[in-house]
Amino acid sequence: MPEVKRYPNRLGIKGWLVGGKWGPERYLYFLHRVTGLGLLLYLLMHIVVVSSRAFGQEQWEWAMGRVSGPVFLVGEFLVFVAFVFHALNGVRLVLVELGILTGKAEDPVFPYRSSVNVQRPFMIVMMILAAILIVLGGYDFFVLVAH
Amino acid sequence: MSDNGVKDFVFRVRRFDPVKDDSPHYQDFKVPVKPGWTILEGLWYIKENMDSSLSWRSSCRMGVCGSCGMLVNGSPTLACNTQIRDVATGVLMLAPLPNFDIIRDLVPDLAPMFDKHTHLMPHIKRDDQEEMLEPTDQYWQSPEELDQFLQFSYCIKCGCCMAACPTFATDATFSGPQPLSQAYRYLIDSRDDAFKERKTLLGSGGVGPWRCHYAGECSTVCPKGVDPARAIQLMKRELVLDYLRLSKASKRKPAGLLPAEKRLGRRDDIPEAPPFTVEDAS
Ligand code: HEM
Ligand code: SF4
Ligand code: SF4
Numbered sequence: 001m002p003e004v005k006r007y008p009n010r011l012g013i014k015g016w017l018v019g020g021k022w023g024p025e026r027y028l029y030f031l032h033r034v035t036g037l038g039l040l041l042y043l044l045m046h047i048v049v050v051s052s053r054a055f056g057q058e059q060w061e062w063a064m065g066r067v068s069g070p071v072f073l074v075g076e077f078l079v080f081v082a083f084v085f086h087a088l089n090g091v092r093l094v095l096v097e098l099g100i101l102t103g104k105a106e107d108p109v110f111p112y113r114s115s116v117n118v119q120r121p122f123m124i125v126m127m128i129l130a131a132i133l134i135v136l137g138g139y140d141f142f143v144l145v146a147h
Numbered sequence: 148m149s150d151n152g153v154k155d156f157v158f159r160v161r162r163f164d165p166v167k168d169d170s171p172h173y174q175d176f177k178v179p180v181k182p183g184w185t186i187l188e189g190l191w192y193i194k195e196n197m198d199s200s201l202s203w204r205s206s207c208r209m210g211v212c213g214s215c216g217m218l219v220n221g222s223p224t225l226a227c228n229t230q231i232r233d234v235a236t237g238v239l240m241l242a243p244l245p246n247f248d249i250i251r252d253l254v255p256d257l258a259p260m261f262d263k264h265t266h267l268m269p270h271i272k273r274d275d276q277e278e279m280l281e282p283t284d285q286y287w288q289s290p291e292e293l294d295q296f297l298q299f300s301y302c303i304k305c306g307c308c309m310a311a312c313p314t315f316a317t318d319a320t321f322s323g324p325q326p327l328s329q330a331y332r333y334l335i336d337s338r339d340d341a342f343k344e345r346k347t348l349l350g351s352g353g354v355g356p357w358r359c360h361y362a363g364e365c366s367t368v369c370p371k372g373v374d375p376a377r378a379i380q381l382m383k384r385e386l387v388l389d390y391l392r393l394s395k396a397s398k399r400k401p402a403g404l405l406p407a408e409k410r411l412g413r414r415d416d417i418p419e420a421p422p423f424t425v426e427d428a429s
């Protein structure tokens with residue numbers, strides 16, 4: 001059989017964002033990964049900054065001076081937002097991926113109801129909780145601390 | 148709308164001819180759609196009346212063979228069980244299932260999915276080979292044991308789930324929802340006796356369930372209600388339970404033959420099969 005030319009059609013990173021039925025869980029999948037990597041990046045920077053204490057008080061104060069100001073306040077708030085989202089969504093993922101929130105196998109009767117529908121109320125509760133914590137945190141960051 | 152409820156729809160079809168084209172492009176066809184027409188019927192109309200070179204795969208035209216999976220307005224689904232008026236008002240976008248190479252027009256190369264499927268041993272494995280190949284009776288399985296996997300056995304291997312999965316979109320080594328859900332279907336089958344072998348296989352590289360992060364899209368698009376995401380999470384659960392020495396599936400003895408006292412024999416009211424119509428039809 002002669003070799004036929006094929007056209008590669010893998011979606012790549014675009015496939016994290018578009019396709020399927022654009023379900024909310026797809027975007028949580030994306031956000032969980034982005035926030036996880038963001039937190040990891042923060043952790044590494046945090047270790048670098050804090051390790052300056054080992055080189056004496058002057059170094060420490062110099063380093064702390066580098067990371068203060070409004071830009072870093074917003075940055076720290078974003079770390080907080082990422083953490084709250086990642087932790088609450090992570091709890092949902094643990095419960096789903098251990099089969100606790102998926103429900104058992106059932107007869108597929110049209111219109112189909114899948115495990116995605118079973119876990120969705122819990123997903124909504126977790127996201128509302130995250131939103132409340134983020135608003136409270138924002139009040140603490142920008143109103144209580146800044147004044 | 149004209150007589151008999153016929154209405155024109157634009158079919159915007161992604162075309163690719165491996166001999167002439169370097170990359171795919173879209174081509175419009177104006178199709179007079181009768182009420183109740185499926186996308187497949189629209190495609191046949193184009194092929195018979197407008198462009199005989201248009202290619203796609205289909206066979207059963209009733210959602211059973213799994214041939215006609217394609218992207219309809221960006222979502223993977225079957226062309227044969229989707230009515231045009233249910234998904235479009237004027238323009239219908241059709242493209243081949245992504246995450247697979249395009250062979251031609253709407254024909255994706257599903258072979259990598261079948262290879263992954265085969266690799267994960269989609270069949271019952273047990274020691275009594277003789278009994279399996281020349282069965283003397285049925286294996287004894289309770290309705291509850293059947294319920295553990297029946298939903299997942301409805302998969303028609305259409306590949307829609309693979310086209311929707313964000314992990315498979317960036318990771319060609321990930322087995323993907325279709326092969327993994329079938330691997331679970333046999334892992335949990337009470338007649339199977341290869342838990343250890345399956346566990347080793349599923350633990351190697353990206354083959355197993357662990358690269359699935361529950362985007363859930365496979366289950367949302369599956370045209371048969373198979374819910375592969377559920378199968379994959381239940382598989383993770385079983386593997387974690389096994390690690391904690393708590394898995395029933397890993398410890399069970401495979402189902403034995405039906406005990407003699409349960410045998411009912413053939414029901415009287417079921418007629419014998421008719422005689423063969425050809426000589427020596429064995
Ligand atoms: C209470 C705190 C946390 C919880 C409950 C949590 C939970 C989780 C879970 C369940 C996953 C796996 C998700 C999946 O399989 O889809 C995950 C992934 C991840 N987490 Fe966390 N996590 C927490 C904190 C952190 C922190 C502090 C960091 C960074 C230092 C982090 C970085 C990551 C990364 C990079 C991933 C991989 C993301 C991916 O591959 O998509 N997590 N987390
Ligand atoms: S699980 Fe569903 S979408 Fe995936 S191949 Fe099987 S029938 Fe198709
Ligand atoms: S649930 Fe898992 S297998 Fe299904 S689409 Fe999401 S990542 Fe892919």
Ligand code: FES
Pocket residue numbers: 204205206207208209210211212213214215216225226227228
């Ligand atoms: S033609 Fe068989 S599933 Fe659509």
